[in-house]
Amino acid sequence: MSQPFLRKHYQEVVVPELQKLHGYKNIHQVPRLEKIVINSGVDASADKNVMAELVKDIAAISGQKPVVTKARKSVANFKLREGMPIGVKVTLRGTSMYEFLYRLVAVALPTIRDFRGIPTKFDGRGNYNLGITDVTIFPEISVETHKAHPGLDIAFVTTAQTDDEGRDLLKLFGMPFRRSEAGSKTAA
Known part of the structure; x- marks a missing residue:
């Protein structure tokens, strides 16, 4: 089995560039992408077919079966009972992580x-x-058969110690960050 394009790109281009940039x-000091976590939530009172469709969609996007998350405690205001399915999540590592990142950067975004780029706000770590x-x-999702359009959250977990290291790492992977936000930070 051949190596994913972005893993090869990381070893041949990203590592030397980050070593030169950060010294x-x-x-082993060079930051790397540890995992990508994809999750999506649905209304607790929604039809069971919505949850089944969401599981199918996230499985198509990520390439592996997601885990159904359930409510930990009951909340009366949200008509939520303990144990009700409220969303799905999937954690990608290794080959599937690099393949998903490539499809996200090259095809989906x-x-x-x-499209003017993605926000540059990191979490501080x-x-x-x-x-x-x-x-x-995502090309795996058919617009015609899709009824509800839920959003999804994608978390990129890196071994970088600072936001600048993480931003440089993802930028070298091809993430299209907005230029205007980075320019306004330096001007302020």
């Missing part, structure tokens, strides 16, 4: 209408969270 002496409101940007 790492050892190859460019199909967003009036080098990890990045991306919210997607319309899952039909």
Whole structure:
């Protein structure tokens, strides 16, 4: 089995570039992408068919079967009972992580209408969270058969110590960050 394109790109291009940029002496100091977590939630009072469709869609997008998350405690205001299914999540590592990242950067994000880049806000520890409101940007999802359009959250977990290291890592992977936000931070 051949190596995914982005894993090869990481070893041949990203690692030397980050070593030059941040002055790492050892190859093991260079930040890497640990995992990508995809999750999506649904209304607890929604029809059971909605949950089944969401599981099918996330499985098609990620390439592996998601885990159905259930409510931990009852909340009367939300008509939520303990144990009710409220969403799905899937954690991607290794080959499937690199393949998903490549499809996201090369196929899905460019199909967003009036796309100007993704926000540059990180969590303070080098990890990045991306919210997607319309899952039909992925070619695996059919627009005609899709009734409800739930959004999904994608968390990129890295071994970077700072936001700048994480941003540089994801930028070298091809993540299209907005230019205007980075320019306004330096001007302020």
